[in-house]
Amino acid sequence: MNRLRSIPCWAHNTKLCSPAGFALRAGLLCVFFLVVHLAGLREYASILSGTMPQGPIGQTASKFFAVSYIFLYLAAIVIAPILGIAALVFFLLDKWFVRRLLRPSR
Amino acid sequence: MSIWLPLMHLLFVPAKGEFRSTTGISPVAQKLAKRHLDLWSDPELKKQELDQMRISNPEWDYMGRTFLVLSLANMCLRAPERKQTYLSVMDLIIEDTQRLLAEEGNLYFLMDYARRGHFIQKPARSIFIDGELGLMIAARRFVEENEYAEPLSERVERMIRRMRESPVMSCECYPDECWMFCNTVAVAVVKMHDVLDGADHSGFLQEWLSTTRERLTHWETGLLYSSYTYGGEPIDGPEGSTIWMAAHCLQLVDEGFATDQYERGHKELRGSWLGFAWAREWPASWQGPPDVDSGPIIPVFQISAGASGMAFLGAASFDDDEYYRGLTTSLMFSGLPVMRDERLKFCASNQVGDAVLLYSTVMGPLWEEVRKRDTARKGT
Secondary structure, three states, X not given: OHHHHHHHHHHHHOOOOOHHHHHHHHHHHHHHHHHHHHOOHHHHHHHHHXXXXXXXXXXXXXXXXXXXXXXXXXXXXXXXXXXXXXXXHHHHHHHHHHHHHHOOOO | OOOHHHHHHHHOOOOOOXXXXXXXXXXXXXXXXXXXXXXXXXXXXXXXXXXXXXXXXXXXXXXXXXXXXXXXXXXXXXXXXXXXXXXXXXHHHXXXXXXXXXXXXXXXXXXXXXXXXXXXXXXXXXXXHHHHHHXXXXXXXXXXXXXXXXXXXXXXXXXXXXXXXXXXXXXXXXXXXXXXXXXXXXXXXXXXXXXXXXXXXXXXXXXHHXXXXXXXXXXXXXXXXXXXXXXXXXXXXXXXXXXXXXXXXXXXXXXXXXXXXXXXXHHHHEEEEOOEEEEOOOOOOOOOOOOOOOOOEEOOOOEEHHHHHHHHHHHHHOOOHHHHHXXXXXXXXXXXXXXXOOEEEEOOOOHHHHHHHHHHHHOOHHHHHHHHHHHHHHHX
């Protein structure tokens, strides 16, 4: 129970729920996608149309590559920009509004 | 999320004229065509690509040929300076298809279950095979006449005779299974043959239209059934993977009926959200199981890969630019395009999918030519 309670705290302490944390996650998703893209896994997406890709790799491996590619593609196209925008908004809020609100009035 | 999602389509929306152009051949069409022309100039590449598709569905091999021949016919009419290049590939495809049918039989391009049943109409034939080969030959002859006149006449007369014998004027594609897709292809071929050879089957076509309207229409949507028994009992209701092509073929036979079917299909099957568009396989009033025609179905939105692919034909046929633009935006997002050496392919698709897309980018001139010659013929 204590461990569960400590998760948000841990996330906060390691600054994952921060502008830098969001930006880092967005960057990581993009890097992972770039790796599978450069490895040529896009070709395996033909499985989506019910067509087995060319090459000596078996069906199971082909499906795994296709699913991995599609998952990371969607992550890079849909989720990473959302995290990037969230990081920017979070940063601006943190930088301007919160500090302005907390500034002691004269 | 509320900032990014409404903007996301801007990454994928194609420029005006990138996919379809009113004159000439659009950049996307040229790049797609190059890849298909490569396939037919390299036997090893062709075998590799077609064999891959045949594992899942031998029909796709056949339909890929049909849509490529139709595309090339339109490209000949759009770019007459390249006519001989395109014609030679059209002839190669038609000859290769005829050779395979002669050597292997009609079942070569049909799915396995065609071997497990018995065709009701004798002798057994598939209108899928007869209609699409007729369409390839007729398209070739509209570009330039050759020795195919007699084989086309024989094929058309046989199709008409067999369709007349049927209780609902439709022939089987598979044992006791008639498909609207294939039967509308057949009537389009009859019309093209009339125009090419000065025949007159207008009575047959009118009879076919009235029987189809009366017996093969789903009353809740007004859309044509996709498949039915030889006796006319519905098997599959209206389907996106059928209706767009059916409406396209009906344009040659009855423009008003074709437009009505397109508009009903548009109302019942079109989906769109945040700049992306797609097609559903079934209307709300008819649900069926996903199959090889519908392709994978994405839940919630009910996006069907097969129906969305064929929707390109519908939108292009009826100059529905807004829908076509939404579909191309979805395609650029989910089709995973790859460009290599000025050759374009969509990794999430296959040869038949890309051939359908190519046809949607160049279609128009062939149907226009049929109408023009038909009007001139009636005038004289």
